[in-house]
Amino acid sequence: MELLPGVLVPLSEITVRAARSSGPGGQHANVTASRITAVFDVAGSCALSEEQKHRVAARLGPRVVAVAQDERSQSRNRELALERLRDRLRSALEVAPARTPTRPTRASTERRLEAKRTQSERKRQRRNPGDDD
Numbered sequence: 001m002e003l004l005p006g007v008l009v010p011l012s013e014i015t016v017r018a019a020r021s022s023g024p025g026g027q028h029a030n031v032t033a034s035r036i037t038a039v040f041d042v043a044g045s046c047a048l049s050e051e052q053k054h055r056v057a058a059r060l061g062p063r064v065v066a067v068a069q070d071e072r073s074q075s076r077n078r079e080l081a082l083e084r085l086r087d088r089l090r091s092a093l094e095v096a097p098a099r100t101p102t103r104p105t106r107a108s109t110e111r112r113l114e115a116k117r118t119q120s121e122r123k124r125q126r127r128n129p130g131d132d133d
Contacts, residue, residue, distance in 0.1 A: 009047045015039040021069040035069035038081040059092040
C-alpha cells in the first residue's frame with residue numbers, strides 16, 4: 001500500500017480482523033463476519049523512518065485503526081478499511097509548509113486605528129459630565 005511517493009507499507013504490517021457486523025450483512029439469516037478492522041502498529045513498522053513514525057504516533061497514536069462495516073461483502077469492507085487506513089496515514093504524514101510572515105498593509109493599519117479612535121470617542125461620550133479630568 002503506497003502512502004506517499006517512496007513510502008510503501010507492505011500488507012504484512014497491517015493486521016486485518018473480521019467480526020460480525022451490526023450493519024448490512026450482519027443481520028440476515030446466514031450471518032457472515034463482514035465487519036473488517038484494519039490495525040497498523042506504528043512502532044513495529046519497518047517501512048516508516050523514525051521521523052515518520054514519530055509524526056504518525058503524535059497525530060494518531062501508537063496504533064492506527066480503521067473499521068468498515070458499510071457493505072454486505074467482506075471483501076468490499078476489507079477494501080474500504082484499507083482505503084480508510086491509507087487516508088489516515090497519508091494525512092498524518094503530511095508536512096505543513098512553513099508560514100512566511102507578512103506585514104499588515106497600510107490601509108488595514110489605518111482602518112484599525114480609525115476604528116479604535118471611533119470606539120474611544122463613543123465611550124468618552126457615554127461618560128458622566130462630571131468625570132472630566
